Every structure is written in structure tokens, then in C-alpha cells.
Amino acid sequence: MNTTWWKEAAVYEIYPASFKDSNGDGIGDLQGVISKLDYLKELGTDVLWLCPIYESPGEDNGYDISDYYAINPRFGTMEDFDELLKQAHQRGLKIMMDLVLNHTSDRHPWFKESRSSRHNSKRSYYIWRQGVHHLYPNNWESYFSGSVWEHDDITDEYYMHLYSKYQPDLNWDNEEMVHELYKMIRWWLEKGVDGFRFDAIAHIVKAKGYPNAENPQHLPVVQAYQLFSNLEKVHLMLRKLNDEVLMNYDIMTVGETSGLGPEQALAYVGDERHELNMVFQFEHMTLDAASAGTGKWELRPWTLLELKKIFSRWQTTLHQQGWNANYLGNHDQPRPVSRFGNATRYRVESAKMLATFMMTLEGTPYIYQGEEIGMTNAAFEEIDDYRDVETLNYYEYAKLQGKPVKDTMAAIWAKSRDNARTPMQWDAGPNAGFTSGKPWIRIHDNYMEVNTESAMKDPHSIYHYYRKLLALRKSHKVMVYGEYKLLLPLDPELYVYTRTWQEETLLVILNFSEDTPVFEWPDELDRASSELLIANYEPLRDEDHKKFKLMPYEARVYRLV
Numbered sequence: 001m002n003t004t005w006w007k008e009a010a011v012y013e014i015y016p017a018s019f020k021d022s023n024g025d026g027i028g029d030l031q032g033v034i035s036k037l038d039y040l041k042e043l044g045t046d047v048l049w050l051c052p053i054y055e056s057p058g059e060d061n062g063y064d065i066s067d068y069y070a071i072n073p074r075f076g077t078m079e080d081f082d083e084l085l086k087q088a089h090q091r092g093l094k095i096m097m098d099l100v101l102n103h104t105s106d107r108h109p110w111f112k113e114s115r116s117s118r119h120n121s122k123r124s125y126y127i128w129r130q131g132v133h134h135l136y137p138n139n140w141e142s143y144f145s146g147s148v149w150e151h152d153d154i155t156d157e158y159y160m161h162l163y164s165k166y167q168p169d170l171n172w173d174n175e176e177m178v179h180e181l182y183k184m185i186r187w188w189l190e191k192g193v194d195g196f197r198f199d200a201i202a203h204i205v206k207a208k209g210y211p212n213a214e215n216p217q218h219l220p221v222v223q224a225y226q227l228f229s230n231l232e233k234v235h236l237m238l239r240k241l242n243d244e245v246l247m248n249y250d251i252m253t254v255g256e257t258s259g260l261g262p263e264q265a266l267a268y269v270g271d272e273r274h275e276l277n278m279v280f281q282f283e284h285m286t287l288d289a290a291s292a293g294t295g296k297w298e299l300r301p302w303t304l305l306e307l308k309k310i311f312s313r314w315q316t317t318l319h320q321q322g323w324n325a326n327y328l329g330n331h332d333q334p335r336p337v338s339r340f341g342n343a344t345r346y347r348v349e350s351a352k353m354l355a356t357f358m359m360t361l362e363g364t365p366y367i368y369q370g371e372e373i374g375m376t377n378a379a380f381e382e383i384d385d386y387r388d389v390e391t392l393n394y395y396e397y398a399k400l401q402g403k404p405v406k407d408t409m410a411a412i413w414a415k416s417r418d419n420a421r422t423p424m425q426w427d428a429g430p431n432a433g434f435t436s437g438k439p440w441i442r443i444h445d446n447y448m449e450v451n452t453e454s455a456m457k458d459p460h461s462i463y464h465y466y467r468k469l470l471a472l473r474k475s476h477k478v479m480v481y482g483e484y485k486l487l488l489p490l491d492p493e494l495y496v497y498t499r500t501w502q503e504e505t506l507l508v509i510l511n512f513s514e515d516t517p518v519f520e521w522p523d524e525l526d527r528a529s530s531e532l533l534i535a536n537y538e539p540l541r542d543e544d545h546k547k548f549k550l551m552p553y554e555a556r557v558y559r560l561v
């Protein structure tokens with residue numbers, strides 16, 4: 001297997017608005033990030049993924065870009081960015097940019113021109129269609145509720161937006177537009193950025209002619225993922241992007257691709273494909289590949305058996321063929337400890353167990369800000385405390401459908417993207433040390449207990465456990481490259497696997513439950529030569545070596561030589 005830096009790296013995702021405010025306007029910014037570089041280095045991360053910081057009206061917190069070449073003044077200036085890049089590099093940290101190529105803001109100059117007349121030279125930079133009998137051009141549903149089409153009075157046509165109406169989709173059939181994107185990407189690479197996360201990249205190509213999705217119940221709009229996700233031509237586009245731009249630089253790339261399984265993922269990340277280094281898949285988030293996406297509001301409960309099946313397929317299918325990106329949370333998802341662990345009684349134990357899981361899988365691990373201190377879901381009582389466009393659209397939509405408010409709020413508590421967007425909790429002081437002003441979104445109530453300052457002081461904290469895991473991953477290549485093998489596939493509480501690389505084997509034992517199941521040491525593994533690398537409980541001295549009980553959410557990693 002090819003060994004390389006981006007396989008060995010651990011990535012830390014920064015949601016700039018909520019990370020650290022340096023000037024008291026209540027919004028996190030680039031100087032704030034700079035002030036925390038030492039913190040991130042000490043934690044042991046290698047690559048910082050910055051969610052979009054480009055000029056943007058902020059209808060979707062920066063995922064609506066109005067100028068790809070400028071920094072959003074809310075976050076600072078281009079000088080601030082250059083300083084961040086320099087200071088990061090001085091510390092051996094790399095910077096990965098989040099790039100949105102599926103759509104722009106409706107305030108991007110291209111779109112302003114495009115909408116101005118049917119004959120404008122940039123008309124076909126976007127996707128315009130006439131209505132059908134005064135109705136939408138087709139029945140596709142937007143990720144953020146309602147139709148993907150918005151009527152524009154100026155030319156009496158509709159434009160397509162898979163996300164909000166402020167995010168018109170770019171037309172990748174227009175080569176001139178695509179070359180403009182290449183030029184812009186090269187410009188950032190020449191500046192010295194170390195990689196890209198390509199937002200919503202699975203959707204840049206839509207089914208030819210934009211046909212209606214099947215609609216047996218004759219609803220006004222229906223989910224139509226298959227007609228705009230992972231289509232064959234996306235691969236052509238990515239290969240061209242790679243040939244013309246990316247391959248000339250030593251960078252890392254990760255694409256956001258919902259709605260696929262590992263076999264299809266190989267089309268993006270297979271070693272021979274020359275498209276992307278890795279993709280973010282959604283099977284473990286939606287537990288249902290077919291309907292994967294960000295627009296679903298019914299958060300399906302998970303079972304460990306399902307999770308094992310999904311992760312095992314990804315681990316084995318991609319082994320020596322491609323590369324995984326492993327994550328349990330990000331700026332679009334609930335907090336992992338709230339969803340997969342226990343955010344109250346076993347917050348610390350379960351957060352450590354989940355971290356052990358992520359760091360011992362084959363692939364590059366992604367840590368979302370605050371995960372390293374076990375931040376939990378927001379669950380605000382009032383809709384007025386929410387900021388996310390997806391959440392607010394859903395609230396209005398549910399109201400129109402006559403859904404009881406308490407059901408709507410319950411869905412929002414479980415699923416809203418704002419669960420993960422509350423400000424980073426730095427200390428127990430005012431506003432959790434995030435800002436000296438009024439934060440743009442409410443701070444989580446638990447910041448007195450959950451914050452980096454107290455976590456750094458406590459040797460048993462989640463923070464120190466992450467540090468230890470990240471350090472181990474650097475000194476034990478088996479954690480990065482080892483071949484994964486699932487043990488006890490049918491155990492509903494224990495997730496157990498080995499990883500093997502050259503002479504070394506790891507045995508990972510994870511208790512995903514609040515029970516105390518008994519683990520029986522496998523005969524084929526030599527207990528006598530084993531060494532406990534890391535565990536989230538003090539090992540019990542007088543336990544039986546052959547058969548022992550695990551504590552709630554206990555995690556242990558043994559090394560066998």
C-alpha cells in the first residue's frame with residue numbers, strides 16, 4: 001500500500017463563525033483561529049479544514065459564495081488569511097479549504113449577469129428553464145425544503161437550486177464557467193493551501209433534460225437524489241479537474257458525496273481513478289444509502305449491528321483500493337456523543353470510546369471542533385435561538401403542513417445543524433471565552449462544565465485522551481494502515497476488531513452500551529504478549545485474563561506482537 005502524509009494526518013474541522021472571536025463582534029474570525037493554532041498543534045492534529053471563509057452574504061453561513069477570491073470581512077482580510085497560512089505552516093499544520101463548486105450565492109456577479117437577460121453571455125453559467133404550464137420545470141425537492149426551482153421575474157424563467165434559493169446551481173456543461181473555476185482553484189493553490197474539501201461535489205452533474213422523479217402519490221415535489229447525485233459524468237469532470245489542476249500539487253482532497261456505498265465510492269477514490277483522495281460518505285449517518293442526504297428530518301435510530309455492517313463494508317472494500325475518511329460528526333450533523341454515545345451520565349466515557357473508534361479505523365480521521373471536549377447537542381427551547389437556514393426553512397414548512405410544533409421541535413433537537421454550531425467553549429468565563437461581545441448564536445448552557453480550559457487541567461479529560469490517541473496514531477502505523485478484521489459480528493453491544501500491519505496487530509474492544517457485557521479473549525490471539533495501549537477506564541488489576549466484564553462504554557486497545 002502507498003504510504004503518504006494525508007493518510008497519516010488527522011484533520012480538525014473549524015467552523016470559523018463559532019470557533020473564536022478576536023474583535024468582540026460576536027462572530028468567530030481568522031485572527032481567532034490564529035490565536036488557537038498552538039492549541040490545535042498541541043492537541044496533535046495535522047490539517048485544519050476551514051469551512052468557507054470567502055466573501056458571502058451568509059445565507060448558508062458561507063456555503064453561498066459571492067466572491068471566490070475574497071475573504072468575508074466578517075472573518076477578516078486576505079492579509080489575515082495569509083498570516084494564518086504562514087503561521088500554520090510554521091507549526092507544521094496544513095490548511096484545507098472548503099470549496100463550494102456546485103453553486104454560488106445569488107449575489108455572485110456571475111449570477112447577477114446571468115439573471116439579467118436570457119441573452120446574457122453568462123446566462124448558461126447557471127441552470128435556467130421555463131415553467132411547464134405555469135408550474136415548476138420539474139418535481140425535484142430541494143435539500144432545504146420546497147422545490148429546487150425559483151421563479152425569477154426579470155426573465156420569467158426558473159433557476160435551479162438544490163439548496164436554498166440564495167444558492168443557484170452552476171451549470172457544469174458550460175466549459176467557460178468550468179475553466180473559470182479551474183483558474184480560481186489554481187490561484188488558491190499558488191497561494192500555498194494544502195488541500196480542498198469539495199462541498200456537495202456529487203451533485204455538480206444533473207440528469208440530462210432534468211426529468212421528473214417518480215411520483216406515485218402526485219406530490220408537488222419529491223426526493224430525486226438519483227437524478228442529481230453521483231452520475232457518471234461527475235467522474236469525467238473530476239478527472240479533468242485533476243488532470244488540468246490538482247495533480248500538479250502535493251495536496252489532499254476530500255469530496256462530500258452523499259447517497260453512495262463503498263463500491264460506488266471506489267469510482268471516486270480508487271487508486272487508479274485519479275479523482276479524489278477520499279470521500280465523506282453518509283451511510284452511517286442516514287443508515288439508509290438510498291435516501292442519504294442532508295435534507296431528511298427523520299433521524300433514524302441506529303443499532304450497533306447496522307453500524308458494524310456499514311463500517312465493515314467500507315473498511316474491507318476500500319482496503320488497498322482507495323482510502324476512507326472517517327467521521328461521526330461535522331457542522332451538518334448532531335454531536336456524536338449525543339447521537340452515538342450518552343451525553344449525560346456517560347458523557348466522558350462514551351466520548352472517549354467514540355474517539356477510540358474513529359482513531360483505530362483505517363482511513364483519515366476527522367475531528368469536528370468541540371468533539372475533543374465532548375460538546376453536546378444544543379436543543380434550544382425556542383425557534384428564535386436557531387440560525388440555520390435548513391432548520392428555519394423546515395420549521396416554516398412543517399408549520400404549513402400542520403405538523404404540531406412540539407413534534408417539529410423534537411425533530412429539530414435531534415437533527416438541527418445548529419446542534420454542532422454553538423460556539424466553541426474555551427473557558428468557564430462570560431460567553432465561554434468565545435467572544436467579549438454578543439455571540440451570533442447562543443452558547444450551550446453546559447459551558448461551565450464543558451470547556452477546554454478545565455479539560456486541559458484534568459488529566460482524565462476527553463481532551464487528554466484525544467491527545468494520547470493522536471500521539472499513538474503517529475507512533476503506531478498499524479493504526480493508520482492496518483488491515484481491519486471484524487470479530488464477534490453478531491454481538492449487539494460490543495464492537496471488536498483487529499488491525500494488522502507488518503508484524504503488528506491491534507485488538508480494539510469497544511462497548512457501545514450502558515451494560516457490562518463479558519468479553520472473552522479470542523483463542524487465536526496471544527494474551528501473554530499483549531500490551532494495553534490505551535483505555536478509557538483504569539484497568540482492573542485482578543480481572544480474569546481470559547474472560548472479563550467491560551464497563552459502560554469501555555474502550556481498550558491492545559497491541560500484540
Ligand code: GLC
Pocket residue numbers: 060063064100163199200256294331332
Ligand atoms: C454541504 C455543506 C452544508 C451546506 C451545503 C450547501 O452539505 O456541508 O453545510 O449547507 O453543502 O453548500
Ligand code: CA
Pocket residue numbers: 021022023024025026027028029074
Ligand atoms: Ca469577529
